[in-house]
Amino acid sequence: xxxxxxxxxxxxxxxxxxxxxxxxxxxxxxxxxxxxxxxxxxxxxxxxxxxxxxxxxxxxxxxxxxxxxxxxxxxxxxxxxxxxxxxxxxxxxxxxxxxxxxxxxxxxxxxxxxxxxxxxxxxxxxxxxxxxxxxxxxxxxxxxxxxxxxxxxxxxxxxxxxxxxxxxxxxxxxxxxxxxxxxxxxxxxxxxxxxxxxxxxxxxxxxxxxxxxxxxxxxxxxxxxxxxxxxxxxxxxxxxxxxxxxxxxxxxxxxxxxxxxxxxxxxxxxxxxxxxxxxxxxxxxxxxxxxxxxxxxxxxxxxx
Ligand SMILES: [Zn+2]
Numbered sequence: 423x424x425x426x427x428x429x430x431x432x433x434x435x436x437x438x439x440x441x442x443x444x445x446x447x448x449x450x451x452x453x454x455x456x457x458x459x460x461x462x463x464x465x466x467x468x469x470x471x472x473x474x475x476x477x478x479x480x481x482x483x484x485x486x487x488x489x490x491x492x493x494x495x496x497x498x499x500x501x502x503x504x505x506x507x508x509x510x511x512x513x514x515x516x517x518x519x520x521x522x523x524x525x526x527x528x529x530x531x532x533x534x535x536x537x538x539x540x541x542x543x544x545x546x547x548x549x550x551x552x553x554x555x556x557x558x559x560x561x562x563x564x565x566x567x568x569x570x571x572x573x574x575x576x577x578x579x580x581x582x583x584x585x586x587x588x589x590x591x592x593x594x595x596x597x598x599x600x601x602x603x604x605x606x607x608x609x610x611x612x613x614x615x616x617x618x619x620x621x622x623x624x625x626x627x628x629x630x631x632x633x634x635x636x637x638x639x640x641x642x643x644x645x646x647x648x649x650x651x652x653x654x655x656x657x658x659x660x661x662x663x664x665x666x667x668x669x670x671x672x673x674x675x676x677x678x679x680x681x682x683x684x685x686x687x688x689x690x691x692x693x694x695x696x697x698x699x700x701x702x703x704x705x706x707x708x709x710x711x712x713x714x715x716x717x718x719x720x721x722x723x724x725x726x
């Protein structure tokens with residue numbers, strides 16, 4: 423195993439000392455490097471490693487403390503849609519190695535686990551056991567490649583989040599696990615996941631399973647003010663467990679076929695300050711965020 427923690431403290435130890443900054447969107451950056459829609463981004467960790475590395479380098483240069491591996495669709499179930507299920511361990515290990523090299527001594531690597539892309543039983547056909555095994559293979563690859571922590575992200579179903587935490591625990595009982603959910607606004611000031619899960623229940627299921635950090639990323643049509651309010655509710659529900667919020671660059675709007683996010687780096691930085699004020703300990707970015715957004719957020723977090 424490649425040691426990523428030898429020269430810096432444990433992530434949770436550091437988080438108790440200072441707030442940290444996470445990176446921004448990977449997908450948008452890979453588009454700029456020429457990935458085609460429908461192409462398997464996880465395969466780029468082996469076929470186009472220099473391009474993946476360039477994205478990590480840009481976020482590192484922007485001043486982030488946490489780099490996220492290019493493995494959002496890297497579970498064996500998700501990879502199976504590209505005929506690549508058998509390569510799950512290899513592709514995830516390669517991804518973690520690229521991020522680990524880019525992070526060097528100054529940043530932590532989050533091994534990224536995204537949704538498997540379907541519903542669990544009884545709404546879908548996948549059992550929790552099969553999902554946990556798929557995540558376990560992915561996370562084994564990520565940890566072997568040098569990930570410092572596991573990020574189970576963009577979750578809608580707490581049962582899926584719990585499967586991710588349990589899978590990480592099977593791989594390494596001590597690896598910190600971060601769980602983030604995608605929320606939407608059910609009413610003014612009321613946030614629920616697509617599965618109808620409340621903030622309180624989402625947090626308690628993740629923390630109960632053993633997540634060491636919990637929060638929100640992405641989401642549907644939330645503007646920056648909504649993320650700040652959501653951050654407050656997450657902190658109130660988390661009872662001392664550190665909270666992370668990774669907003670999109672504002673609420674999206676459609677321009678023809680394209681989804682556009684309009685929030686400027688300065689607006690993201692202002693939201694980051696408000697999130698820290700609310701008690702959030704890690705701020706990063708999701709859809710539409712770029713190294714310029716992360717640089718502004720990092721300056722705000724470190725300069726406050
Ligand atoms: Zn997103």
